[in-house]
Amino acid sequence: MKKIAKYTLISVITLLMVACSDDFLEERPTQYLTQEQVTEAARLNPEVIAGSMAGIYSLMYQTGTGGTNLDHRDFGQKSWDIQLDMLSGNMSLSVNTYGWYRDLTQLTLMDDYTGNLHYMPWRYYYRIIRSANTVIDGLGGQDIVPELQENQWTMGQARVMRAHSYFYLSQLYTREYNAGKAILPIYTSTSQENQAKSITSDVFDLIVKDLEEGISLLDGYMRPTKTEVDANIAKVILAYALAYRNEGNDMTRAKDLTNEVINSGGYPLTSTVALTGGFNDVNTPSWMWGVDLTSDQDLDLVSWWGQIDIYTYSYAAAGDVKAIDAALYSLISNDDVRKAQFNPDAGTFYLTPYNKFYDPDRKVSGQRNITTDYVYMRIEEAYLLCAEAAARSGDEAMARTRLKEMLENRLPDVSYIDGLSGDALMNEIYKQIRIELWGEGKAYLAMKRNKYNVVRGSNWAFSPNVIIDYNDTRLMFEIPQSEIQNNPLLNDNNH
Template sequence: MKKHFNLVMLLSLIITYSCSEDILRNDGVSNASNPTDVFTNAQLEQGAITNPDIPAAFVNGIYAQMVQTGTGGTTNHDDFGQKGYDIFGDMLSGDMALSVSNYGWYRADITEFQAPLDFTRGRNRMVWRYYYRIIRSCNNVIKSLGGNDFVPSLDENKFAMGQAKAMRAHSYFYLTQYFQKEYVANEMILPLYTEAISTNLPKSSAEDIYNLMEKDLEDAISLLNGFNREAKNQVNQDVAKMILGYVLGAKGGRDAEVASLTRDVINSGNYTMLSQTQLVSTAAGVNGFIDVNSPSWMWGFDITGTNGLGLVSWWGQVDAWSYSYAWAGDYKVIDKSLYDMIPANDGRKGQFLNNPASGRYLQPLFKFRASNAIGSAPRPITTDYVYMRVEEAYLLNAEANANAGNDGLARTSLKALVSRRVPDASYIDGLSGQALKDEIYKQTRIELWGEGKSYLAMKRNKATTVRGTNHLSFVGVPIPYNDERMQFEIPLDEIQNNPFVSEQNQ
């Protein structure tokens, strides 16, 4: 199913963004040259936008930025929206290894940790700019609909407001994960922009930012009640519940709420976990990881030729079947130690090339597959992006219940998934306490490999990573989740241009 946007409005939005780079602040807040200029001041002040097509078009513009190249402010070939930062996280966590590097993408700044250790490195600014850019867009939509505390009367505008609030929370969530070692309530971590303003703000506390995320997502869940989305790129109530589950899981101490939210998603009946036959591709088009219509996908983007994606894309970096760096000489593979943890009779083991003599050893050739010949997927790319699968709900539910001491409920959720991956999952019945928690974490890493969730799980589980033998650097070095190398730094441009942040950093 392809989303039909208001193309005139959407193109106007994208052109406004791309042409305003010279006046774009690094805190993500633009001056008067922003998309809300199409609204009158009176409309903005009174929340008087009554044409449902206008807010909907701008919300769709937010989603478009998630797949747009250059949204991190560069022409780098790793600058292509949300999936680009999913790769950053997968590599920082160590679960995605760079086993061959002929072109250098990800090697110095990410796999060798140069960006997390040096605020002048450009990848810090890419992450910062992308998420604040989304936040700015969300603030514009929210203002156009009446402001943070306004509830629109039109259902269409309620739905637009709900999506904008969910996406604002989603962006702040990733900023908290990438720029704070772990949740410390009184630590001043990020500027908190909730209005469409053009002035700099000082850093706010983690508590204040988490409070906003929680309120935004609770509002979104209410506002999105009854929303039947036209395409899976849009956030619906289930996706908002999952984002809130991730937020509360990262904060800690809210396990009962996380378990309840994820149980709601599981019980909705709107999604089905991938079957054994959908796990491994023997030919393009037969697996569950390339098409947004896959029944397990809760949230994803239906990539079409009009998106203009090619080499500079997630597929262009990770998939060897595409015209890609993964084909030509920058190989992204599963960490050897993690691969060795997958039982021989587990269907997911077959997602990776098990041929030590091959230069492509442990590439995900049979999980993600865009064509039937190495390096031959046509351009522009039309293979879709996955943001969230229902399997995440089962795993997060199991994790929350295990943390709350509800081992029986945790085993039930975990077994529901693992029984679809191995012939006999009865071993789970004998797990409890820390052994159960460890199994849930391991299954999360295996099930969601390459999907951008390993970093989040590492931080929730306060894990220490140890890279396997197929990494190019730091092999065998224990690196805890809260090590300096695991978080980005507030970028140089922000420190130079935001006097409040500069003073706070002294």
């Protein structure tokens, strides 16, 4: 695997300025660069501000980026991929020894908004927003198109990352889309003081605008690694946002955007061999967005791999077992290649993803220093979202075509899809989202935008065999107490 590029000291200082304060709105210490110095440096040397973007990407995999030091569920974006898969009913906590995720899977998440689980995602996503705003301000502000091409590409990345964070906040901290409901404070510049909640429609207007302008700014950008976002990544994120909002022609636009990504030809579907090949290498051709982890990042038991992979030295192997929900597993046909991703043998590791996510050495508790990579997005998401948006916008022929294309190397016969329409077609698409993207955090998004209830199977350590409404407050987060105390304008925590 390639080494992640290292940046200059001044870039690191710029990152520290925006990423390491204890309070989201804390004034910057005087020993760090001022915003004016950042702006001037960016004008003279684009590598300086590009280094700040590299710092933002590092927040996605570093431990403690949700603001904690000792919580072993706090390790960036993949932290929330796990918890969203649990909330969607896809990933069961089948054995629990150390207590991590107990409250989440016991469905007592909402009982205490003073706890870390409410604080960490809020802290993490607003930390990225704050960092993105520093880059945007350093390039002149969101209404400016920088003169230098390199700075245009950096501005585009910052706008996409800001939108990505607001989108996830809109999913975690609300029950469902309600245009007039006040949900989140909006910050578009580092100079803003505390803000009250903005209504949902305003939050989504910002998300859509950021992504549309990000796509334009990233035109022609050839990223050096898959760690960075590009126009195709932005198009898929925009399609997610539009499909969730679902106003006017949003669904048709979501279909068209995902078709553009598919037709770009940049990413082939995951091969049959790779479907049980470990999902551990960012160079896998179907991976659109991910990070090449090396020993330099110094990740070990506090990591996504540590929580999921029984071949990594950490919780999955030692007593906090994560498995596919038994009811979902039963929906996978026996001739489906993906059935082999999960351990069928009864015992402690029953239904663990031992053939989907694993360290290549395949020694239980073997990998100590994490060098297996993180995936954030695969091309299969574009196919599945395209099929969904097509079906929901009335283009069922397109929906069937995209679904069949994705399944052709997973099932020996996909002709049954030709006979599906209406609810049967939508149910099949949703089922395939849950199966294909197991462990990747995307089923929760599909659950909320399509309003499917959670149906748990029998292999949960807590609260098995229950049905939960998609908008049940037990499946969402509350604005944390600490944030309400720091921002008196957030005086209404009622969703």
